[in-house]
Amino acid sequence: MLTRGGPFRIQNPRPQNEKAIQMPDATKAKEKPSELKETIIVIVEALLIALVFRTFLYQPFSIPTASLQPSMMIGDYFIASKFTWGYGRYSFPFGIIPIQGRIFGREPNRGDIAVFRPVPQKEDYVKRVIGLPGDTIQMKEGRLYINGEMVKREFVGRGTDTDSFGTSLPVLVYKETLPNGVEHLINEISDDGPLDNTQEYVVPEGHYFMMGDNRDRSQDSRILSAVGYVPAGNLIGKAEARFFSIKDNIPPWQVWKWPENLRLDRMFQSVY
Numbered sequence: 001m002l003t004r005g006g007p008f009r010i011q012n013p014r015p016q017n018e019k020a021i022q023m024p025d026a027t028k029a030k031e032k033p034s035e036l037k038e039t040i041i042v043i044v045e046a047l048l049i050a051l052v053f054r055t056f057l058y059q060p061f062s063i064p065t066a067s068l069q070p071s072m073m074i075g076d077y078f079i080a081s082k083f084t085w086g087y088g089r090y091s092f093p094f095g096i097i098p099i100q101g102r103i104f105g106r107e108p109n110r111g112d113i114a115v116f117r118p119v120p121q122k123e124d125y126v127k128r129v130i131g132l133p134g135d136t137i138q139m140k141e142g143r144l145y146i147n148g149e150m151v152k153r154e155f156v157g158r159g160t161d162t163d164s165f166g167t168s169l170p171v172l173v174y175k176e177t178l179p180n181g182v183e184h185l186i187n188e189i190s191d192d193g194p195l196d197n198t199q200e201y202v203v204p205e206g207h208y209f210m211m212g213d214n215r216d217r218s219q220d221s222r223i224l225s226a227v228g229y230v231p232a233g234n235l236i237g238k239a240e241a242r243f244f245s246i247k248d249n250i251p252p253w254q255v256w257k258w259p260e261n262l263r264l265d266r267m268f269q270s271v272y
Helices: 026-057 255-261
Strands: 058-062 076-081 113-116 125-131 136-140 143-146 152-162 168-177 183-188 207-211 235-245
Touching: 026 058, 058 235, 113 207, 125 136, 125 143, 152 183
Parallel strands: none
Antiparallel strands: 058 076, 076 235, 113 125, 113 235, 125 207, 136 143, 152 168, 168 183
């Protein structure tokens, strides 16, 4: 169809080289605070999950001293189950829940490795459960007696024990067999040390007697003023498995030292 002005044409309302006017996008403006909120929620949820896991299931610990060598070496990292023996005051961070005794769980077995809080101390200890409630415990000339019976031990060989100060001493290594059949290795520097001849200890009801496997280098229940009898309510958890191990107590974050110092043969293994 023709018109007087020539062919009818629809004109482009905006020249092609003209930039479109960008209007503010309200949706995008709202996205940023929403994403930040979601990120914060995810972080808080992750922290809560980690706290619940650490409080009620498993908690990691490390071995800083020589008291459990050769069973647990300085620089071993392990997890302890919190639920096996139930929960007490020190099962929770900072002991904030004043539980009397223990709730849920079972009693420890002789030979279990326990994480606990000694009454006179403010730090967690790791030792082996040797005496149960009602037991009598005594050391005579380096030999362990439980309820009047000398515990069986078998000579394994000679070794060298190095403590957290780097002091090395020759030791005799024995395999000790507790009355319930639990076997573990112990180190003996001599059979006439300060803790090799003791009084007779009678473990009170509701308490446990703890000892280190490194018999001459362990501050344990034999020293009543420092550790003594451990109340059931002060148990924290049962040591279960090693997940990391490094020589000389080197901090794990120093990854450049891993190649020469990691003890791969001790990682991802049961502690028993």
